[in-house]
Structures are given as structure tokens and as C-alpha cells.
Amino acid sequence: MAAATIVHDTSEAVELCPAHGLYLKPITKMTISVALPQLKQPGKSISNWEVMERLKGMVHSHQFSTLRISKSTMDFIRFEGEVENKSLVKCFLACLDGKTIKLSGFSDILKVRAAEFKVDFPTRHDWDSFFRDAKDMNETLPGERPDTIHLEGLPCKWFARKESGSEKPSEDVLVRVFERFGEVRNVDIPMLDPYREEMTGRNFHTFSFGGHLNFEAYVQYREYAGFIQAMSALRGMKLMYKGEDGKAVACNIKVSFDSTKHLSDASIKKRQLERQKLQELEQQREEQKRREKEAEQRQRAEERKQKELEELERERKREEKLRKREQKQRDRESRRSQRKLEKLQAQGQRRLQEKIRTEERKLLLAQRNLQSVRLVAGLLSRAKVPRRPARVRPGPRCRRHTHAVWLCWEGVLPPGGPQGSHVIRLRPRKLVGQ
Numbered sequence: 387m388a389a390a391t392i393v394h395d396t397s398e399a400v401e402l403c404p405a406h407g408l409y410l411k412p413i414t415k416m417t418i419s420v421a422l423p424q425l426k427q428p429g430k431s432i433s434n435w436e437v438m439e440r441l442k443g444m445v446h447s448h449q450f451s452t453l454r455i456s457k458s459t460m461d462f463i464r465f466e467g468e469v470e471n472k473s474l475v476k477c478f479l480a481c482l483d484g485k486t487i488k489l490s491g492f493s494d495i496l497k498v499r500a501a502e503f504k505v506d507f508p509t510r511h512d513w514d515s516f517f518r519d520a521k522d523m524n525e526t527l528p529g530e531r532p533d534t535i536h537l538e539g540l541p542c543k544w545f546a547r548k549e550s551g552s553e554k555p556s557e558d559v560l561v562r563v564f565e566r567f568g569e570v571r572n573v574d575i576p577m578l579d580p581y582r583e584e585m586t587g588r589n590f591h592t593f594s595f596g597g598h599l600n601f602e603a604y605v606q607y608r609e610y611a612g613f614i615q616a617m618s619a620l621r622g623m624k625l626m627y628k629g630e631d632g633k634a635v636a637c638n639i640k641v642s643f644d645s646t647k648h649l650s651d652a653s654i655k656k657r658q659l660e661r662q663k664l665q666e667l668e669q670q671r672e673e674q675k676r677r678e679k680e681a682e683q684r685q686r687a688e689e690r691k692q693k694e695l696e697e698l699e700r701e702r703k704r705e706e707k708l709r710k711r712e713q714k715q716r717d718r719e720s721r722r723s724q725r726k727l728e729k730l731q732a733q734g735q736r737r738l739q740e741k742i743r744t745e746e747r748k749l750l751l752a753q754r755n756l757q758s759v760r761l762v763a764g765l766l767s768r769a770k771v772p773r774r775p776a777r778v779r780p781g782p783r784c785r786r787h788t789h790a791v792w793l794c795w796e797g798v799l800p801p802g803g804p805q806g807s808h809v810i811r812l813r814p815r816k817l818v819g820q
Contacts (some may be wrong), residue, residue: 393470417464418482450478452466473674517531533607
């Protein structure tokens with residue numbers, strides 16, 4: 387069955403069993419067919435996604451709850467769309483049915499046909515004619531007349547006991563839900579019977595695409611009126627679950643009348659006999675397994691005693707070998723620790739010597755700096771300071787600077803101008819940004 391979908395608008399929901407949060411919501415599906423033109427140019431194709439987007443744009447302010455492609459051929463694309471409420475179906479059909487779509491890059495227009503989705507649901511004529519024409523049915527007996535509903539795709543979690551904490555469906559919950567339409571005579575959930583799969587060869591644990599575990603069930607009403615009311619109420623409906631937080635989800639379920647005499651007295655008795663045979667067979671198998679297990683345990687006990695003696699001898703040898711190995715390991719660790727200690731001591735000695743050499747070099751450099759300072763101080767103390775200001779004579783220009791000056795002291799330079807080693811040439815410092 388289809389996966390459960392989120393329901394945003396629950397205004398059209400009908401109560402089924404509010405105590406368990408179960409409601410019935412109308413199926414609001416529609417079928418949309420888009421006729422495709424003949425593609426004349428090889429290699430050119432029509433995008434299904436573009437067609438889907440054009441369909442979404444044709445409904446103006448409304449939106450599809452779901453829109454998916456159900457079938458795609460060279461001649462047409464068939465979509466299945468679903469909306470929130472039944473009242474919107476006619477509005478959507480008016481916007482889509484008989485309209486056309488113009489795709490970019492194609493000269494032909496695409497015709498759109500839309501119709502309401504036809505639900506596969508049996509009618510009263512179907513079950514009346516079936517039971518009337520069936521020769522192996524006796525309408526006076528329960529289960530052989532139209533009184534049993536076959537349900538498929540029911541989510542297990544929705545029909546589980548809340549206090550149990552299990553996600554397995556409960557027959558009691560199933561009865562409380564469907565006795566709304568009339569007195570329930572009998573119910574059956576095949577997946578709860580551990581022997582049912584072995585009896586029928588079917589797998590009753592089915593998963594839907596959404597990952598929810600679903601189950602099938604049979605509900606038999608005592609009166610024909612209850613069966614009629616239940617079938618009428620479930621026609622064109624899907625099952626909706628509303629949690630305590632107010633959020634609602636819905637899923638489609640398959641509803642049909644039972645035509646296999648599943649809950650007839652003969653079928654129930656037959657299943658009970660088969661279940662009893664299977665239980666007896668299972669007991670015999672368990673008894674055989676128990677005897678085999680006891681014989682195996684006795685044999686294992688004898689083998690265990692023999693192995694214990696062998697194990698004691700091996701353990702003694704192993705302990706002796708282990709003691710020797712541990713002694714060797716301790717010796718190796720002792721030698722390794724000694725070598726590591728010697729290595730650390732050598733490294734410490736080297737670091738100490740390196741530090742001593744570094745300090746000696748620093749001391750030597752400091753002494754040399756001190757001697758240089760003293761020497762410069764002595765030379766400066768012997769120099770004569772001129773009393774008169776120095777004369778400034780412009781010097782020749784250089785390539786890097788705009789001008790240079792010659793500074794000299796009167797009475798110090800020899801006659802003939804600034805020549806010789808007594809001339810001090812000063813250049814202006816380069817300005818920031820030049």
C-alpha cells in the first residue's frame with residue numbers, strides 16, 4: 387500500500403474511533419493525462435518535469451498535496467494528483483480538463499484531460515451476485531454470506547495497545563474500532579498467529595514504501611446491516627491517524643468483502659485442527675531436540691573432563707614458559723631503561739655544555755662592546771670642538787638625492803677648500819613617500 391502522508395487540513399475527516407485517534411478522510415485524487423505530439427526531430431524529447439511544473443501553474447493559487455507520474459509513454463503522460471479537500475477536486479478539474487499546454491521549443495500544443503480518480507471498491511451488486519451465484523456458499527451460515535470485511539494495508543502502530551508499548555496490532559483494538567458500525571462477531575489478524583504462515587505458506591509481515599509495518603485483518607459482523615454500514619463508510623475513504631500533538635497522517639487501505647469463507651465455522655475449525663497438529667508436531671520436535679541435547683550434553687561432559695586433564699598439563703607448561711618469558715621481558719626492560727637513562731644524561735650534558743658556550747660567547751661580545759664604547763669615548767674626549775659655526779658650502783648633486791652639503795669647521799680644514807679626508811659629507815634622509 388502507499389506510504390502515509392501528512393494531512394494539513396482535517397476539516398473533512400469523519401470520526402472512526404477518536405479514543406485511538408482514528409478517522410476516515412475522503413480520497414481526493416484525480417487522474418491527469420497529457421497527450422504528447424509526434425516528435426519530428428531526432429534526439430529531441432519532452433521533459434516530464436516541465437510538463438508537471440506547467441500543470442502546477444495551471445491551478446493558479448491552489449497547490450497539489452502530491453503529484454506523481456503513474457505512467458509515461460511516447461503518446462501520453464499520466465499523472466496522479468491529490469489535493470487536501472474533496473471540495474477542491476472540482477476546482478482543479480475545471481482548471482485542467484480540456485486545457486492545453488505550450489512547451490518552449492515545440493510548435494504543437496499538448497492537450498490535457500483530467501478526471502476524478504476512480505476508487506477500486508466493490509459495490510453491493512458485486513457481493514450480492516457473488517454469494518448468489520456461488521454454489522459452495524450457504525447464506526444461512528456466518529462467513530459464507532456477505533458479513534466479513536477483508537482489510538489490507540492497516541498500519542500496525544495505529545492498532546496497537548498504547549499501554550503495552552508494543553507496535554503489534556491488537557484484536558481488541560480492532561474490535562473497538564469497527565464495532566462502531568455494528569456488533570462484531572469475530573475478527574482475525576493472521577500475522578498474530580505464529581503458525582499461520584506455515585499453514586498457508588504466505589508472508590503476513592508486509593512493509594509499505596514509507597517503512598511502516600502493515601497488516602491485514604478480517605472483521606465479521608453479526609448482522610448484515612453492520613456489514614453494509616461499514617462498507618458504505620469505508621467507500622472512497624482513507625484511514626487517518628491523529629496524534630496527541632495534533633499532527634495527522636493518512637494512508638490508503640484496501641477494502642473488500644471476504645469471498646474465501648475465512649471466518650466460517652468450518653474454516654475456523656480447520657485452522658484450529660491444523661494449529662493443533664502443528665503444535666503437537668512442534669512439541670515432538672522440541673522433545674526430540676531435548677533428548678538430542680541431553681545426549682550431546684553427556685558427551686560434552688565426558689569430553690570436557692578429558693580436556694580438563696589435558697588443559698591442566700598444558701597450563702602447567704604454559705605457566706613455566708610464561709615465567710621464563712616474563713623474566714626475559716624484565717631483563718630487557720631493565721636494560722632498555724638503563725640505556726634510556728644514559729641517553730638522557732648525555733643529552734642533558736650536551737645541553738649544559740651548549741648553554742655554557744652560549745653564555746661565554748655573550749660575555750665575550752659584551753666585553754668587546756664595552757671596549758669599543760670606551761675606545762670611542764676616549765677618541766671623542768681628545769677631539770677639539772670648534773668655537774665658531776661651520777661654514778656650509780653646497781656640494782655637487784648626486785643621482786639619488788636632490789642636493790648634498792659639505793660641512794666643515796673653520797680652522798680645521800686646510801687652505802684651498804673642502805678637500806681631503808677632513809671633509810664630512812652629509813646626505814639628507816629619504817622622506818616618506820619618495
